[in-house]
Amino acid sequence: MFEHLEDKEPDKLLGLIKLYANDTRSEKIDLGVGVYRTAEGKTPVFSAIKKAERFLLENQESKSYLGPEGDAGFAEALLPIVFGADQEIHEKTLRLQTPGGTGAVRMAAALVARAGVTRIHLGLPSWPNHAQIFDDIGLSVNGFVHADPASGQADFAALLQTIEDASPGDAVILHACCHNPTGIDYTTKRWEEIASALLENGVLPIVDFAYQGLGSGLEDDAQGVRILAARMPELLVAYSCDKNFGLYRDRVGALFAVVQAEGSRAKCLSNLNELARACWSMPPDHGAAAARIVLEDEQLRREWKEELEAMRERLQRMRYLLSKADEQVPNIGLGALANGHGMFAMLELSSAQILSLRDDHAVYIAPSGRISLAGLTEQNIYRLVQSLSEVCPHT
Ligand code: LMR
Numbered sequence: 001m002f003e004h005l006e007d008k009e010p011d012k013l014l015g016l017i018k019l020y021a022n023d024t025r026s027e028k029i030d031l032g033v034g035v036y037r038t039a040e041g042k043t044p045v046f047s048a049i050k051k052a053e054r055f056l057l058e059n060q061e062s063k064s065y066l067g068p069e070g071d072a073g074f075a076e077a078l079l080p081i082v083f084g085a086d087q088e089i090h091e092k093t094l095r096l097q098t099p100g101g102t103g104a105v106r107m108a109a110a111l112v113a114r115a116g117v118t119r120i121h122l123g124l125p126s127w128p129n130h131a132q133i134f135d136d137i138g139l140s141v142n143g144f145v146h147a148d149p150a151s152g153q154a155d156f157a158a159l160l161q162t163i164e165d166a167s168p169g170d171a172v173i174l175h176a177c178c179h180n181p182t183g184i185d186y187t188t189k190r191w192e193e194i195a196s197a198l199l200e201n202g203v204l205p206i207v208d209f210a211y212q213g214l215g216s217g218l219e220d221d222a223q224g225v226r227i228l229a230a231r232m233p234e235l236l237v238a239y240s241c242d243k244n245f246g247l248y249r250d251r252v253g254a255l256f257a258v259v260q261a262e263g264s265r266a267k268c269l270s271n272l273n274e275l276a277r278a279c280w281s282m283p284p285d286h287g288a289a290a291a292r293i294v295l296e297d298e299q300l301r302r303e304w305k306e307e308l309e310a311m312r313e314r315l316q317r318m319r320y321l322l323s324k325a326d327e328q329v330p331n332i333g334l335g336a337l338a339n340g341h342g343m344f345a346m347l348e349l350s351s352a353q354i355l356s357l358r359d360d361h362a363v364y365i366a367p368s369g370r371i372s373l374a375g376l377t378e379q380n381i382y383r384l385v386q387s388l389s390e391v392c393p394h395t
Contacts, residue, residue: 012367013128020364028362029380031371034180034343036214036243036311039377046246048304052293056286066285068276070097074288075254077295082209082222082239082256089229094257094269096276097283101210101240102129104255105173108206108236109137110275111257111268112171117204121162121172123147125346125368127180127208130173139171147184150348152336154184160197168202176237177221178211178342181370183319185215185341191224195231205232210240213308214315215341233260241291243343244308250287315343318376325385332392343372353391361387 016032035043045053069075075095083089098104109120120139122130123146134141144162145155163172174194177185186194198205207225215221228235234257241252255272259265276283294300319337322345326335332348349357349369357363363384365371376384 011128016364016366019358023362023364025362027380027383028364029375029384030364031373031375031384032364032366034243034372035248035374036246036315036343037374039314041375041377043246043248046294046304046307048294048300048307049245049247049290051300051303052290052297053286055293056289060289063285065282068096068273068282070283071285071288071292072097073296074252074292075256077292078239078254079256081212081218081295082225082237083229083258084219084222084226086226086230089226089258092258092260092265093229094259094265094272096255096257096269096272097288098238098253098255098276099251099280099283100242101208101238101253102133103251103280103283104238104240104253105130105206105208106133106137106279107255107272107275108238109134109139110279111236111271112204112206113137113139114271114275117169117171119167119170120206121166121170121203123159123174125181125370126173126175128368130208134173146179147182150333150336152184152333152339154186154190156186156190156193159194163194163197163201163203166201166203169204171204171206172198173206173208174224176207176209176212176225177215178344179340180210180342181344181346181366181368183337183340183342183345186224188223188227191227194224195228198228198232204234204236206236206238208238210238211243211342212239213244213305214312214343217312218305218308229258232258234258234264241287245287245291245294245304247287247291250290251284252287252291315373318373318381319345321378321381322373322376322384325381325388328385329388329392330394332388343374344370345373346370347388349392356391357387361391363387 020030079090121142124143131141145158147154212221237256239254242248294304323337337345347369
């Protein structure tokens with residue numbers, strides 16, 4: 001039977017983890033997978049999470065099943081972080097704990113497919129797993145240009161045109177903040193315009209919210225989601241705690257469904273529960289329980305916010321420093337970095353240049369040309385610029 005399967009390429013982005021780990025060159029620089037690193041190159045457990053885990057170890061009395069919705073307290077504690085203090089929105093928002101943001105995107109796609117959506121619009125480039133998930137669910141994917149990396153600006157006209165040309169009942173996936181891979185986000189004013197266009201054309205938004213707190217701060221990063229939540233009849237938000245709680249391998253995420261029509265809510269939730277049951281039955285608990293403990297405790301919540309803010313500031317500083325190297329290595333988009341937010345940026349590099357950076361300079365960059373600024377430090381940034389200028393000779 002299995003001889004009928006087609007060979008599949010291993011995931012190129014995740015493949016970098018192993019390649020980097022196996023590289024014995026001490027000067028190696030990892031700008032590959034989106035994992036936060038300190039100035040010492042470490043990805044430590046947040047101290048607020050460590051304390052919550054200790055509390056959990058001492059106080060958890062059972063590991064009995066929780067059901068397909070997972071830890072209800074976890075998703076509830078996230079509501080004010082994601083949607084602000086508006087109780088009315090909280091009451092209209094269904095929530096499902098998911099294995100990471102990936103699980104949330106998958107549930108969102110499966111739910112809209114059940115609701116009759118057949119086509120989803122996706123700004124490109126995007127996180128490669130988006131198209132893969134939608135394709136696997138059976139949605140047809142229509143790509144449009146998200147941004148021009150050279151200018152560092154979003155191609156807003158392309159998005160509006162796509163929404164205008166969409167059929168009512170289509171969906172669109174948008175990145176809430178820290179666009180992966182370009183780092184180019186919409187302004188608050190643009191989000192208002194996006195909401196109007198979506199409403200006018202009957203297009204359902206799914207928002208991928210994987211980097212809250214790492215762009216302009218916890219509150220500012222949520223502006224787009226909050227604008228859509230206030231104005232759209234229906235909105236899905238796929239949330240990840242991988243980066244902003246540092247819970248990567250614990251797989252912690254949530255899907256939020258803001259449903260204005262009371263009559264649709266029970267149907268929506270029962271479908272989500274059934275889809276979750278068919279996929280993973282119940283999400284893993286440990287990381288979500290730790291995040292809940294952090295969010296419910298004032299002191300731990302404060303500590304978490306401070307740690308997150310320090311990460312954000314470090315990323316911003318690395319972005320700034322690298323953008324300053326534009327004159328040394330022109331024409332690959334370094335100057336435009338200053339307009340971006342969060343962990344990622346795209347450099348205009350050919351496949352041969354990306355390969356040479358890896359093989360000849362021990363610099364690891366995603367095959368798309370995306371760099372994770374988290375891999376930069378005040379020490380290695382000079383060597384990166386050196387390597388870039390050797391690989392991209394100034395003509
Ligand atoms: C990334 O884009 O590098 C991260 O979100 C990790 C992943 O799952 O791809």
